Amino acid sequence: MDSISRIGQRMAEIQALIGGPLGYASASVGGVASSSPSGSAGSAGAVATGTGFADALDQAVRSSSSTSSLRNAQGVPADLAKFGNGNVPTSALQEVGDTGHRLWAPAGEALEKLLAAAARDGVSIGITDSYRSYAAQVDLVKRKGLYSQGGLAAAPGTSPHGWAVAVDLDLDARAQTWMRANADRFGFVEDTPREPWHWVFKA
Template sequence: MGIEGVNSRIANIQSRILALQGQQATTTTGPAAARGGAAPAQGSFASQLRSAVAANQGADKSYKLNSKGIPEDLVAYGNGKIPAEALGQVGDTNHKLWAPAAQSLTRMIDDAKRDGVKIGITDSYRPYEEQVDLARRKGLYSQGGLAAKPGTSEHGWGMATDLDLNSDALSWMRKNGKNYGYVENVPRESWHWAYRPPS
């Protein structure tokens, strides 16, 4: 990584620290403090710093992709067979994706929240067995259903998420998603967003 990458990470962490300091100042001088009560905590400095560092890990990394855009290290595992150590948790949810995709989605959700936009998650990594069950319940795309053929789903690579989006959130995603590597790539599913790692 070049010096520009290091400087960019430092600047990002510094901006998050300043934002946290601003929140703490509001907490200690805001209306609740004036009444003698405590304002709600916005998270400790340490947790904010950890979040900022985690969000920037791998930000400058690029991946060797196969002809379908899948990182070669994931291809070695197989669709729907990604091991737990290659997955990352998305924020404080129970959802998991391939670790770089999870980090990017976590950062995107946090940034949207700062813009006053709520982005929820309804689905994420889908093991092979779940893909089989979904295809049975919802039918295959090729037959007018909503499921990819088991073993071919972007969810099975841990590189796609289904989001809970109201109209404001969908508009925000269409404007900003690409900045986090996420693209809307299924025409009849505005909730389905796929991660495209840098190559």
């Protein structure tokens, strides 16, 4: 889809959200919503919409700024791709709370929200591994073998840990059940058979 088509599509979505033509924008003055044609000072005959234009526009912008637009065609975080898998500097990653673990910023923010939600539900989730350097990936293959050969390690340079979008979690049975019921709300999926601790940020 070209840029003009995308703009037209977003305008239609915003119009649907505010329930009226885009020529009308709602404003709130002193807590009272009013609606007037854009570019005019006001109109006594204008009909207030249920959702303010500014709110609808903000929602539309946020929804169109999903993390999927921050990845390249291979699904790699665009801002990290230049470094290479396993060669991302610490300064380009975000620390996850006070855990000492680091991830791609959108993944780190999502994981913090996930951990907070689990804690509110009385569920404790720990992190055992996050971003993994290329050297660490090589070492893991030596210690645990290649996944393709029955081991537990991805071929060095191919692991989602090397792009800082995967975490290995410390999960008891209750936490595992909670993750399987809730993780997708935060963009995390369990995508590797034989590794129930391994969760990847796909949003």
